[in-house]
Amino acid sequence: MTITREFVHDPNLVLDLPLYKLDGEEFSSQDAYGLVFTNYGSLWTPHGRNFDGIDDYIYKSIPNFRSGDSAGAIEGWFRSSSVANNQTLVASGDTATTDYYISLYVGITTGLIIFNQVTVGVSSKVTGATNVCDGKWHYIVVSSSGTAWTILLDGVPEALTPTGGGNNGNWYADTANRDNLTIGAIVISSTASYTIGVIGWTRIYSRPMLQSEAQRRYLASKWRFQ
Numbered sequence: 001m002t003i004t005r006e007f008v009h010d011p012n013l014v015l016d017l018p019l020y021k022l023d024g025e026e027f028s029s030q031d032a033y034g035l036v037f038t039n040y041g042s043l044w045t046p047h048g049r050n051f052d053g054i055d056d057y058i059y060k061s062i063p064n065f066r067s068g069d070s071a072g073a074i075e076g077w078f079r080s081s082s083v084a085n086n087q088t089l090v091a092s093g094d095t096a097t098t099d100y101y102i103s104l105y106v107g108i109t110t111g112l113i114i115f116n117q118v119t120v121g122v123s124s125k126v127t128g129a130t131n132v133c134d135g136k137w138h139y140i141v142v143s144s145s146g147t148a149w150t151i152l153l154d155g156v157p158e159a160l161t162p163t164g165g166g167n168n169g170n171w172y173a174d175t176a177n178r179d180n181l182t183i184g185a186i187v188i189s190s191t192a193s194y195t196i197g198v199i200g201w202t203r204i205y206s207r208p209m210l211q212s213e214a215q216r217r218y219l220a221s222k223w224r225f226q
Helices: 211-225
Strands: 013-017 026-028 036-040 043-045 048-052 057-061 072-079 087-093 101-106 113-119 122-127 137-144 149-153 161-164 180-183 186-188 190-192 196-205
Touching: 072 087, 072 101, 072 211, 087 196, 101 186, 113 137, 113 149, 137 211, 149 211, 180 186, 196 211
Parallel strands: 087 186
Antiparallel strands: 013 196, 026 036, 036 057, 043 048, 048 196, 057 180, 072 137, 072 196, 087 101, 087 180, 101 113, 113 122, 122 161, 137 149, 186 190
């Protein structure tokens, strides 16, 4: 199946997974790298991949993904009505241990957006303020300047609560010993934190994203997920 790529060339776009048009049990990212991912159970829909919260996820074995990037951004579209799980949007971790990983997820019981970076078992984390598990589509951006994180929800900055090591902006370069990249669950020692809902699009950049850019991207792409 031939897939037309629909993005303006950006040399800092290092992962592009428009899940609303990626069908099959294996598919390639729609960026310059063409990473091949394996799908475990998630079902294609016209808006993205639906994850059952039990055992569905998308997986790529890759050592130290973007280990040279000390700043960057993750953006994506997500919809859920459940707060029964911690729900992983995208993660990269060490399969053998829980000591090294980086994860963007939605929190159990609260539905709040959480970004967590763990190295040598020490967590640095920020948590947003809005429950996104309301059955509506949401556009989520986490951006790192290299020294601090911001979370943007539908183009608007979230108030952040830091815990552990605080809001230090740690990114892939600060997270060693990783060997996978996942959507819909995290693989660290075991596979956990399964998403219950639909992930429409996931992108990763090797540069931070400003609020003005996030607002433009939100407005330009929300028609697809309404």
